[in-house]
Amino acid sequence: MTRVRRLADWDRDRLLDLAAEHGTPLYVQDLGRVRENYRRIERAFPDASVMYAAKAHTGRAVLSTLLDAGADIECAAAGELQRAIEAGADPNTLQYTAVNPPANDLDYAADLGAEHPGLTITAGALDTFDRLAERGYDGRVAIRVNPGIGTGHHEKVATGADAKFGIPADRVADVAADVADRFDLVGIHAHVGSGVLHDDLDDHCRAVGVVADLAREAATAADTSLEFLDIGGGFGVPYREEADPLDMMTVGERVREAVGDLDVTLKVEPGRYVVTDAGLILTTVNTRKETEAATVVGVDASLATLIRPAMFDAYHPIRNVTAPDRKPEPVSVGGPCCTSADVFCTDRPLARPEREDVLAIGMAGAYGYELANQFHSQPRPAEVVLDGEQTRVARQRETLADVTRLEN
Missing domain, CATH: 2.40.37.10 (Lyase, Ornithine Decarboxylase; Chain A, domain 1)
Structure with a gap:
């Protein structure tokens, strides 16, 4: 199994037949390759819970393929929750990551959580937790934290240092104590950035270490045991032909070292890596x-x-x-x-x-x-x-x- 599929690896005759039959422009998605990429992540993180970040590609064929392969689904919008359910996901396994969620999205998620108590809602603003409480929601939640370190292929995807995303590090303990009084606090979440390759790995793992420390602080402040630490995704794919692909086994080892002895389930949310x-x-x-x-x-x-x-x-x-x-x-x-x-x-x-x-x-x-x-x-x-x-x-x-x- 190759770690990256180049354009020259596609079957030329088959591509020409597809263009002739279906016209252009035409998107082509290979579900076999989607499975291969997912399995590579599974092998690199054998003890982790692997969730596919749906926003990378929400097509039903892709979602169904990954659900059949054993992946859970992470959603960032109500529409993605709906797509995942229609693709066959059990709502109790879904995780909804709310970023400045519109009222309709929050209504949908709160109602879904009331009916399916296994649903987890992640929020990165105290305001969002207040809005959830106003809707009568008191179920499973995770706090999205901002480690102050961003990595990735472009400044617009370096979310770990962007104030838009997550609770600032110096406020995590206080927010955790407040949230645990009103909800079932089960996890800490962060997403550092997207398109992380080998040159970004040191910064990525440094940020993971910070997030693990914040999880320890949150658990102490809230006087609770956390169920999981969700470090997001961000694992990159080399778009340029001369760039080397990630060695995911090395990535898995480095991430586990950064997390250290934290007694929680590790969650990862690959999106781009699985489908690019x-x-x-x-x-x-x-x-x-x-x-x-x-x-x-x-x-x-x-x-x-x-x-x-x-x-x-x-x-x-x-x-x-x-x-x-x-x-x-x-x-x-x-x-x-x-x-x-x-x-x-x-x-x-x-x-x-x-x-x-x-x-x-x-x-x-x-x-x-x-x-x-x-x-x-x-x-x-x-x-x-x-x-x-x-x-x-x-x-x-x-x-x-x-x-x-x-x-x-």
């Missing part, structure tokens, strides 16, 4: 324009299909699936949106793209379809899932009628 290299986008070249400044290659995918390059300046590998052996040349690949941000790469060497060629944009399984939108009134793409030799449509392609369907 299991997904890609197929897109068709429709325009080739040579200028003095650049050779521009226009495709039918756009920032409405995949917004990560525009939002995070994210790198995604691209391959000419139709003609991978043509001589490479530097090209800029962009979509049909009327903004300079709608670009997937600039002056990147690719096997010479020609009109009607199919390109693959890799590492699109996490936060790809989840952030897809209807900018420029573009219908969202279809998604197919592969499971061994089987292929099925997991999400239908939207039509122009779907774009305006909810309007009055």
Whole structure:
């Protein structure tokens, strides 16, 4: 089992057949690879409770696959709770991480917890606990703490040092004492950041150590025994071909060392790691324009299909699936949106793209379809899932009628 799946590892003929049958732009998700990645996490954390962070990819096929593999599901919104339940999750196993939750979300979670007392609600603001109490909720809760250390691939995902997320370290003990009086305090939670690779591992483990210390303080202040310490996810996948993948066995060892002798169940919440290299986008070249400044290659995918390059300046590998052996040349690949941000790469060497060629944009399984939108009134793409030799449509392609369907 390889630790990362590169674009060249995908079956070229199968990708071309998918593009011909289902059209482009098209999301493709390989459920077999999702299982492989999950199993790797399980082996690295044999005594931990592994929860899949649903926000990375909430497609029912992915959620059902992971539930069947034995994963629990962590949700950050009411819609994700609903999706997990519809995919077959027992609500008593779900964990809801509330970040500035809208009233409707909190209503949904509180009602769900009243009916299913195994549900755990995690909150990172005293205000949120007050709002839960106002709704009559007195069940299982965890406190999200802010260790003051953030790591990850971009400042917008370094949540461990962002005031938006979690109770500040110097207030955790007081909040724990208050919360334990009103709820069943069962855990401490933190998420340091996303996209953690080897260069970030020291900071990540240092933050885990701080969170473990905060869990000790919270348990003492609340005069209770905690059930779990949830260190979130954040395990990264190398989007760039030259970057080395994580050795998850090493990560597991380092994390356990950072937690130390804390007598709790360790929880981890991988999301990106499980689904990133299991997904890609197929897109068709429709325009080739040579200028003095650049050779521009226009495709039918756009920032409405995949917004990560525009939002995070994210790198995604691209391959000419139709003609991978043509001589490479530097090209800029962009979509049909009327903004300079709608670009997937600039002056990147690719096997010479020609009109009607199919390109693959890799590492699109996490936060790809989840952030897809209807900018420029573009219908969202279809998604197919592969499971061994089987292929099925997991999400239908939207039509122009779907774009305006909810309007009055």
